[in-house]
Amino acid sequence: MTTEQTIPNQDENQIITERRAKLTALRNAGIAFPNDFERKNLSGDLHTAYGEMSHDELATAHVSVAVAGRMMLKRVMGKASFATVQDMSGRIQLFISNGDTGEEAHSAFKHYDLGDILGASGVLFKTKTGELSVRVSQIRLLTKALRPLPEKFHGLTDQEQKYRQRHVDLITNEDARRVFTIRSKVIQSIREFFMRHDYLEVETPMMHAIPGGASAKPFVTHHNALDMEMFLRISPELYLKRLVVGGFEKVFEINRSFRNEGLSTRHNPEFTMIEFYEAYRDYKYMMDFTEKLFCEVSRKVLGTTVITYQGREIDLAKPFERLTMTQAIRKYHPQFSDAQLNDRDFLINELEDLKAKYNTKDALGGLQLSLFEELAEHQLFEPTFIVDYPVEVSPLARSSDTHPGVTDRFELFIVGREIANGFSELNDPEDQEARFDAQVLAKEAGDEEAMFKDADYIRTLEYGLPPTAGEGIGIDRLVMLLTDCASIRDVILFPQMRPEI
């Protein structure tokens, strides 16, 4: 809405200059950006309704249509032309000729450029090669595109440009449209699943005075009026459990959370997950529930539970395997005995040999986890729940009644990546306070990802959190799986990038 002409001279080129001249001519001739074209038909609907009709049937039916879209292909043959326009539902071919539109309109059309947005009305017909097309009687330029599109055959292939100029990627690459359409449907079907199970969708704060609910470094910001440091949330967990205390016994939030860590093919600093909590359930129920969810989402969105990821097939309808960490290690490294995997000195020796990262102060469970991450995690291609996480890395999970040092917790791995994390919630306020205190000690000892003590959350638990199970599922990673994308940037519309200049 600015009247100021902001022309980026530095990347002005001949093509843009010529298109600008065409725009100037349009301005001089009248309204250059009209807003009165009434689009009546989508190309996809027309193909569905009339695609199967013969040339003669269509001629008899005499179907009048008005379509609009971006011109993607253009073939001029003297007194007649073909153009392909693309709208939100697909593409349709236009036939423009002196005989149908008059020579003046057709001549004007010849100066339209690929990328321009057109509106056309006319009658449906089939070409002699059988392609459903519009015999155009009136055609208008609705929006002049000043910048040229990428090459019509290859589209945009430069990864950086695909991410930085996602609109161009979406215009030219059908696969990009496919991925983000699937993403939308995945979220929709997840929401439907939870609605059907009587969950309440809620929104909790994204700005936290105390970042909690996960072990991660937060982004820091500042509230001016309150003059206080605030954090972008790393997880909505503690707020959602407050709501369970409040009596909302089944809640979920499809949330954006933020973690101040590096960027990679698996990490974007802001990411989408769903967290959900259900009272009077345990972590075992959540595993069953998760299997149902994954199966249903895949079936609804893709029409099948059998997916192919990077060349390998997975059937989400098959029961997900459930292993403890040591079982998973032994599955891929049968040379280890149970006794060895329960021997601190042995584990430390192995981790040293592997040059793996681990915390020397860790108890047995922490060391097992380090070895699991080193030797087994990346091999878990088939969906696998790893159960019985150690207490020291699970400060919000309920302790096992039968195995000291272990919590009622699982993580789900598919294609070697963590995709979900759930547990029976710790609802003993005194135990929770002790766990927070342990986290504070870890933080003081230099663990930047250790949790803060949240006294308000303890007070909340003191009102009584019913026995509850909760879980978080990484939606970006789930979408990667369902769309066969290798990089998280391929499933995030605008992934975080370094500034261009």
Next chain:
RNA sequence: GGGGGAAUAGCUCAGCUGGUAGAGCAGCGGACUCUUAAUCCGUUGGUCCGGGGUUCGAUCCCCCGUUCCCCCA
């Protein structure tokens, strides 16, 4: 953070261990009334990512930097 790769016309890409750059598409002009990445003829278009260095001469070799991609932590 470490290692490897990439950056050349608006886009997709060539460019021979050194001699100031080419093709296709797009654009512009022309021919063409059923094309399908239309075709045919002609033609415009370059900060070879940026900055230093070596050299008579650098897109090419060396150093520094920027961004992206891949692998590792």
